[in-house]
Each structure stands twice: as structure tokens, then as C-alpha cells.
Amino acid sequence: MSLSMRDPVIPGTSMAYHPFLPHRAPDFAMSAVLGHQPPFFPALTLPPNGAAALSLPGALAKPIMDQLVGAAETGIPFSSLGPQAHLRPLKTMEPEEEVEDDPKVHLEAKELWDQFHKRGTEMVITKSGRRMFPPFKVRCSGLDKKAKYILLMDIIAADDCRYKFHNSRWMVAGKADPEMPKRMYIHPDSPATGEQWMSKVVTFHKLKLTNNISDKHGFTLAFPSDHATWQGNYSFGTQTILNSMHKYQPRFHIVRANDILKLPYSTFRTYLFPETEFIAVTAYQNDKITQLKIDNNPFAKGFRDTGNGRREKRKQLTLQSMRVFDDRHRKENGTSDESSSEQAAFNCFAQSSSPAVSTVGTSNLKDLCPSEGESDAEAESKEEHGPEACDAAKISTTTSEEPSRDKGSPAVKAHLFAAEPGGRPRDSGRLGKASPDSRHSPATISSSTRGLGAEERRSPGREAAATSKAEEARALPAKEAFAPLSVQTDAAAAHLGQGPLPGLGFAPGLAGQQFFNGHPLFLHPGQFAMGGAFSSMAAGMGPLLATVSGASTGVSGLDSTAMASAAAAQGLSGASAATLPFHLQQHVLASQGLAMSPFGSLFPYPYTYMAAAAAASSAAASSSVHRHPFLNLNTMRPRLRYSPYSIPVPVPDSSSLLSTALPSMAAAAGPLDGKAAALAASPASVAVDSGSELNSRSSTLSSSSVSLSPKLCPEKEAATSELQSIQRLVSGLEAKPDRSRSASP
């Protein structure tokens, strides 16, 4: 099993071929040269270095001419396009990179990561999304202070294996499940100047990991075919979808670009930190890693104590409170107002059940666990001087990027780990990893599409890069899910957008795009729920969507009719194109033309040349069977993967649930069914409580309140009796010291 250090570089990269270049700033435009505003105008816009690209007439001009011909076939007279000689930009762009940069990246919290790696590599994923722990934080240096950069992160499959935790160790348990759609997460501060990035630790703590294929944090932009610039759907989100029990490798990317739109044309520098590799789990398997996290994660502070576990404390407090209740009940029974006394008693019980709100509880908490405060303090101290402090003091992981960067030509710089010079950075199949010390250098890969060089220079890591490239292709088959574009589900959202940019996860705050700001987009109404900032961000994604749509058309064979249907189904009117700014309308029209069949054959080009490759590479690929559809032209049809649309959702017969299900089972049937089931199953307060819990995430306390309160529950006596029984039962098990502490408040 070979590891995949994915090489984001695609040989022969040259944006000059890209027929789907999105509309760009006027200085890149050629419209004036062409003498009109052709519908396909955006297709002819140029990358920042377009001038240089076009300076190579022969090979470069032809694809463009092909486009023109294609455009003509779509109804535009070729003659109206003017002579080919005019295919040059009006304005020559100055090279963007006047100041050479030499980015270096340090992994922060290195010690924590090392411990993480030593003790186990479990990273919890949940349905609702879980943050990474340890947090992925880096510090950058060597950036051009003035230049703007976009920082991204993604997580790729580390290998093709599924794992299991057996005999206290992780073992390969078979072949990996179909890969989840990959997403890129763009740091919310992007783009920012090098100076800004270097002035702080760059954290990606907002990124969440989930196993929820239909996660709601993914968004799909849907563009109706009748006026859509970018046909097809594109999903992006702040959550990365992972498979449980699979191994993953986070990656960090630095892109020198002042605009998200330029991502596809910019150089990606990719950094791998082997110690950040992890196995996704839905529940911890290894106590060591659990403890590490408890010790280091502030949110888990509640579990951070030496003596009794929190649960135990809670149990003790509960027992204690019950005793109080019992005492009171006995004392007051028959003499005073039963209801009020019991209410008071219950209040006591309720409060005590929640130490946080009970003075008794809190004081007793201390009594019961005298070491807690101290241990917390210790933990605090430990934390302060722990990993974080160490981070500041010592950065042990540093990149060693080649100082000489090949400007303008595609380059690969794979800086392999010290332990594995010149070879594969990792062997994914290995379970016994190199020691952390051997991994202090991250793998650094730099990919560029700016250059024109047809040849790719490769570092000694070429082999690894080649391997990774093959593996890179593995994830792309997920794009199979392009198919049912008319279906707008979250699952689709999560699944689509697997083009060269496999879904960009934009942090909510990401904004400041210079194009399309404030303009309406053709978003699926049910899927775009973010604010203006994000809207503009999403709008900025347009051109990227164009590339995706290209993939849809070229690879999946999606025709525009399908999109039209989708558009119609979404109630999106083609007239809405009129709401677009002029340049966007141009883009819209042009893209329509481009999306048509004459250009279908061009698809392999753009993706082959897409330097968004690092993003593309985020779509992890398997090494052998599955190949990048844009790298291997013979594999235009990616492997069939799970379909988000075909996930069967068996609806249990509610009647059977009603008749047989336990309340807890009824809960699975949904709130209404659950409640109905609870009600139908039994009139007992327990069942009713369960039902009430189904309707709201009410706490146990409130539920208990319903069932135990004499004012609210008609079965007061029964409840009281039951409570007493429980209390007696528990008292028998209770430790004596606790009893001695159980004084009435």
C-alpha cells in the first residue's frame, strides 16, 4: 500500500489552454481586441499572465482558435471574431510577483501533535461536525509582505485502508470505503497580505470534521442552464466529510493570490505534516488519546480531574439529593401541604441534580472532590505551560522549501521527510510509523499553472509525486455524482462540486471579493442560506463553478437541458440574468456557449492545465484503479461511487413502532412518531417523558420535572413511591461517607 502524498501539479500546465477562464479584470480582457462583446467573451479572458501565455502563438493559439470555432458552431459567425492575430490582450500585465517569496510553514502545537501521534491518532468526527483536536495551526514566514495570499486547508485520504482498533492498536481491516466528497477550507481571513499572515498563528479551528454525508454545512450553488454562467452545481462548506475508521492527512496550502478567483491560476504551495495524520473515529477507541485530549482541550476541562470521574460525582450528588428529598418527604408527610412540600422537595432534588445551580451541589462537589480545584488549577497551569506555551517557545516543524523557485514554470517541490529522502514521504500502509522526530519536516509541494513550460521539473520526490498523482485521481470519481443536477439535496451538495476544485469551504466571514459583489446569484433557494458576505463570496466562486460545470458537461455528459429542467424546477427564471452586471451577463452567455457540445471535448484540457490543481488534488485519488479523469483521458467516466441521491431512507412503519417500540426506539422515528409511540406504548410517566423529550431537547431535569412534580403529574403518588423505591435501592449501594455528608440544606 503506497502512500499518497498527492502531487497537485499536473504536467504541462498552462492556463493559456483553458477555455473556461472566468471573467477577469479588464486588464486581462481581450474584448476590445476582438472588437465586440462576444457571448463567449469570458472564455477568452486571460489569466494574469495571459500576455505571456499568448506570446506563444503556435500551440497556444490553436486551442483558442478551437474555441472560436466552437463558438461559431454555437451560432456565432466565425468571421465576426476577427483575425487570429488579434488574439492578444490589450494590456500586458506586469508580473504579479515582483518580490520573490520563500514561504516556510511551521506547525504549531507540535508537541501536542507529537503526543497525539505517539498515543494514537484518533480524531473524532460527529454527525454535526467536530473540530480538529489537536488544532491545526501553522505559522508562516518567508512570505512577501505586500503580496496577498490565500491560505487553505484540506484533508485527504492517507491510504486505501479501513482500520479497526483491535488489541489496543490500530490494524488494517480491509479496503477503504468509497471516499467522501472532498472540500477545501479557505481560511476566513483570506486573502490577506503576507505581512498579516506572518504576524499571527494561522488557525483552522473552525474547520469541522463530519461523517454526515448530507451535512448541512455544505452548500450547493445551482446555476440554471438558460442563463447560468456556470452550469452545474458546486458544493463547499466549512465541514469536511470523512469516513470513520479511515486514515487521513491534513494539508495546508499557500496560494499567492489577491482574489479567490485567481486561485485556479495561482501557484499552490502545499505542506504536509505527517504528525497530523489521523484516523477518524466516531467514538474514541484509545483511552490514551482521550486523556490527551481531556488534558489539553479546554472544552473537555470538565473531565479533567484526578479522582472520581464527573459522572461519579454527579451520581453521588444525585443520590445525596434523593436522600434529602426522602428525609423531607418523611418528615413532612402527612402534616403539611403535601403538594407544596413535595414540590419543595423536588426542587431540592432538581437543584441538586444539577450541581451547577445548587449551592448544596457545588459545596458538596468540593467536599466530594477536594482535589478538583487543585487539579483544575494544575491543569490550567499545565495548559498554559503546555503545548501552547511550547508552541510559542519552540517551533520544531519547519518547511524547507527550495529557495529557488522556478518562476513561471510549473514546478514541483516535494520536500520529503528527513527519514525518507528522495523517496515516498510516507508509506501509507505502514502501521509502524517513523518516529515523530523523523518527521519534523513537512512535505512541501509547489504547483504552478502560471508557467508555460510544457515540461515539469520534478524534485527527487517525483516518484512520490507521480504516485500521489495517480492517487489523486481516486477522489475525482466522486464527481460521478454530478449526474442528477436537478436534485438539490444536501447530500448532493456534499457530493457535488468535485471538479478540479473539489468544493471550497469558505469560512462564513470570507468576503471582499472584487467581482460580483452584491449581485444576485442563481442559487438553489433551499441551499443558500448565508449572508451577504458569503453571497459575494459565493458569487466570486462563479468562475470556479464554470470550471466545474465544464466537468459536468465533459465528464459526466450532462447536457444543458438537464440544467434547464433543474432551473425550471427551482423556479429560477432565465430573466434573472438581467439582474447580473454586464460583465457577468457576458459571462453567462459565453458560458452557455461553452457548455455546449463543441467544447465538450475540451474538458480534458482545462483540468489538465488547471493549476487549481492543489485544490483538485484535494480530491484524493487511489493509486491504481481510479485515475484522475482529467489526467487520463481514457478514463472519462470516473468510477461509480455512492450516490447521494440513491441513499435509501427506509421509513419504518409507524404503526409497528407504536405498537412495539420502546420510547427510545420511538425517538428514532422522529418527534411526532416518537411522541405518538410513547403515548401509545404506555401511559406511564416514563413513556410520556420520553415523548416529551422527543419534542424538545429538554434536559433530564425538566423531564423529571414533568413526571415527578405533584402539580404537573397526576401520578404523583406513584412517582413518589417509585422515587422512594429507587432511593432505597440506591441507599443500599451507597458508600457510607456519602451518607454522612448528606445533610439537609
Added chain:
DNA sequence: TCTCTCACTTC
């Protein structure tokens, strides 16, 4: 193995 709820935490 996964999901959900809970009480706790931080921010």
C-alpha cells in the same frame, strides 16, 4: 460502530 443526550466547559 454509531448516535444521541447529558452536564459540563469556554468564549
Added chain:
DNA sequence: TGAAGTGAGAG
């Protein structure tokens, strides 16, 4: 003050 993040534990 409340939203959000956390592991435990039950199912």
C-alpha cells in the same frame, strides 16, 4: 447570557 464545544454513557 447563551452559543458552541467536549467526553461519557446509554442504547
